[in-house]
Amino acid sequence: MLDKKSLDPILAYQHPLPFADHNVQRAGSTLNVEQRLAGLLKRDLTFKGEKTADASHNIHAFAAKFPPQIPKAFIKELTAPGEVVLDPMAGSGTTLIEAMLAQRFGIGVDLDPLASLVAKVKSTAFDLPRCARAGDYVLKEAKKSLHHVDDEELLSFYPPKAVEFFRYWFKDQTVNELFALVRAIKKVAGPQIQAFLKVVFSACIITKSGGLTLARDLAHSRPHKDANKQIKQDALSVFKDRIASALESLHDISQSPSMSSMIRADVRHLPLASDSVHLIVTSPPYAANAIDYMRAHKFSLIWLGYDPKALSALRSVYIGSELRPRSIGTDSATGNRIIRKLGKIEEGRAAVVAHYYNEMKLSLLEMLRVLVSGRVAALVVGSSIIKGIDIKAPTVLAEIAGSIGFHVVGVARREIVRDARMMPVSRNSERSGIEARMHEEGVIGLIKPQAGEAGRSPQANNGAHLGTAGTVGKRSG
Numbered sequence: 001m002l003d004k005k006s007l008d009p010i011l012a013y014q015h016p017l018p019f020a021d022h023n024v025q026r027a028g029s030t031l032n033v034e035q036r037l038a039g040l041l042k043r044d045l046t047f048k049g050e051k052t053a054d055a056s057h058n059i060h061a062f063a064a065k066f067p068p069q070i071p072k073a074f075i076k077e078l079t080a081p082g083e084v085v086l087d088p089m090a091g092s093g094t095t096l097i098e099a100m101l102a103q104r105f106g107i108g109v110d111l112d113p114l115a116s117l118v119a120k121v122k123s124t125a126f127d128l129p130r131c132a133r134a135g136d137y138v139l140k141e142a143k144k145s146l147h148h149v150d151d152e153e154l155l156s157f158y159p160p161k162a163v164e165f166f167r168y169w170f171k172d173q174t175v176n177e178l179f180a181l182v183r184a185i186k187k188v189a190g191p192q193i194q195a196f197l198k199v200v201f202s203a204c205i206i207t208k209s210g211g212l213t214l215a216r217d218l219a220h221s222r223p224h225k226d227a228n229k230q231i232k233q234d235a236l237s238v239f240k241d242r243i244a245s246a247l248e249s250l251h252d253i254s255q256s257p258s259m260s261s262m263i264r265a266d267v268r269h270l271p272l273a274s275d276s277v278h279l280i281v282t283s284p285p286y287a288a289n290a291i292d293y294m295r296a297h298k299f300s301l302i303w304l305g306y307d308p309k310a311l312s313a314l315r316s317v318y319i320g321s322e323l324r325p326r327s328i329g330t331d332s333a334t335g336n337r338i339i340r341k342l343g344k345i346e347e348g349r350a351a352v353v354a355h356y357y358n359e360m361k362l363s364l365l366e367m368l369r370v371l372v373s374g375r376v377a378a379l380v381v382g383s384s385i386i387k388g389i390d391i392k393a394p395t396v397l398a399e400i401a402g403s404i405g406f407h408v409v410g411v412a413r414r415e416i417v418r419d420a421r422m423m424p425v426s427r428n429s430e431r432s433g434i435e436a437r438m439h440e441e442g443v444i445g446l447i448k449p450q451a452g453e454a455g456r457s458p459q460a461n462n463g464a465h466l467g468t469a470g471t472v473g474k475r476s477g
Helices: 033-042 069-078 094-101 113-122 128-145 151-155 160-169 172-186 191-205 235-249 293-301 308-315 333-345 347-370 393-404 458-462
Strands: 084-087 105-110 260-264 277-282 371-382 407-415 440-447
Touching: 033 069, 033 371, 033 407, 033 440, 069 084, 069 094, 069 277, 069 371, 084 094, 094 105, 094 113, 094 260, 105 113, 113 191, 113 260, 113 293, 128 172, 128 191, 128 235, 151 160, 160 172, 160 308, 172 191, 172 235, 191 235, 191 293, 277 347, 293 308, 333 347, 333 393, 347 371, 347 393, 371 393, 393 407, 393 440
Parallel strands: 084 105, 084 277, 105 260, 277 371
Antiparallel strands: 371 440, 407 440
């Protein structure tokens, strides 16, 4: 079980929502929620060819973020202006941004420190001229203090493991430049402006090509060192370009009349009141660390002062980590069949998958608690093929949701568009690893029943199989 005391203090209290005397049921009473949700699940949810970098979505690379059209569609159809939209596994904040643009109040929750920082910045209405002045100041200070940095100087700021990490993954000149930028950022007054500068700094490092590092495929969370890689730009020039790009991207959010709140917390222990949000739109992590966020995020987090050992410890409690539970049973008949089948091949992998499903049950219980009765939770869920077996994550999570009290309206299927979802996947790949198992995902539509109404599932209603309910997005070619 996760030890809340070892994490962020935000977990210890209930986060206040932006209303006092607000009838959370009122706006939803005019919505035919189930009919609208069913209609959404019948749409082509692939959104192939549509832009995914509007507003502040493109400030920072982030692996496997879903296209903004998904939360946008659900927010538009299933909420009214002023209502509360929650993403309890918020990642880089796509749902928050779309909620703000639609004049809803967005709440994001994520345990990952970089995700929380990026999402907070992307959904903040900054004083952009002040941000620009702060960026100019950092560049001037960094240029003035730029010099060759030896290990002794680095060790006065960072633990030995961090210095070892820098020397392995960055060229010496890049280390000098990044160190100058970090020290300059620390001199800037105001935590909000500092947060903006830290995200810009991180965006210089975590890019599709590995940015200023000797890593390849860093934005997809699977870094591999290439000692011969050419670093074509100096860090200060990249930082200058990123400042300009971030200021442009934040323009729409800076004009938004809506608010948002990004909380560093755990979906399994949401610091929110029961019956307090009108819509949940989220995308849970993959099982068995198929997308290992911390492997990439540490490239900038360590520069920003996070201890490598602490980050490794935090990674071990993420949903999708390769831990094993005491019991490998689940509340899903499909899940239990898969676990038994996997167990005949390798018991350890079966236990890891069972752990994932049980942790997702805890997450779904919290979503059910905070959601207003009669309202929707939409989960965009990817599966994995482990030891040649499809673990059928969308089907299993839908069955678990039904078992704890949600009404399962259906599970649609959508094709994953590689560039729109930032996935390490190739349609032509014949490999058995991550590239061969991430081409499609399910969109689970759930409703929290009204008081006294039992949760229902498609099996209970009409015998529909959860793995095929809904629609298949149009394929390319």
